[in-house]
Amino acid sequence: MKIASQDAGKSRRARRSETVILFSVAHQTFAISADSVQEVRSTDSLAGAANEIEQPLLAKVRHTIERAHRKYYVVNACSHFNLPVTRPTLVLILRQLRAAVLVDKIERMAEINAVHALPRAFIGDERRWYRGLAYVEDHVIPVIEPAGFLTREEFQALDRITRAGESQREMEGAVQA
């Protein structure tokens, strides 16, 4: 993981432990594997690089950002988790997905020894949102499933919408020229 373009040293991990980033959204704490986060940036630093997309399909996605010639869909975590809307200050750019996530703050890094399966009582969207639950000191914290932020179908729909928007802008540009 890289925090604000600074390389983080690789931490030595116990054989079965996992390094996670604890972040908060609307006063809720979540854990995400540090390995699944490529970069953490402030929203201010990305303000110029973000493009607004207008689409009625997914309220949680309002912007794209370009990083290393790759387009990332920016998911508002408040909206994703149905939490009260806050003012996010950080963007977690995910490593293997074309998604970035708006969050309120990073609390700290932590080592977890196990990810416990979500109890079967949970039958809703949370089964897609979380890999499971982890003990962090005296707290039980959900461990994020990065692929749960956007489904394959949602990526495809967003791709179609952004391509259509780009084509329209190109045509408008050609007409004006």
Place this chain on the structure above:
Amino acid sequence: MTAAENTDRSSFVLLQVGEQRFALPSEIVAELAPPVRLHTFPHTSALVAGVIVRRGHIVPVYDVAPTLLGQESPVHRFYLIAQRAFGKASEASAIPLNGECELATAEIQPPREGRPSYVSGTLEIGEETVELLNFEALVTHQSSESGDASHAEAQS
């Protein structure tokens, strides 16, 4: 007592939810636990209030008071830990209670007419009539009534 009569006269755990007492079959009840910390996080599963940690295990907590009483739970003094069946497997599950439990033996009578499907019978305990709950039906009853995504805000 005949074998048939014997199967109808079983032991039950009487639990206090709000001002009312209900019964659960004793064979699904594991223990009465102290009111440990409830951990909450966003989800969309109706009825599930969060999780507690009991004996090193993560146990989901079902808030059954709104279903049983039509109102939010009163102050929780205990958690009743019961086993919920999932096919051949089972999962420890907690119900917040505001009073102590009692073990009773009684004959199961049919439920009163018009009672919800989660009431599987009634028990005559002294002069009191206590409704016997079907835990699985109670949980699924609630889920089918309000299991939608809009529930998430209330659950976080």
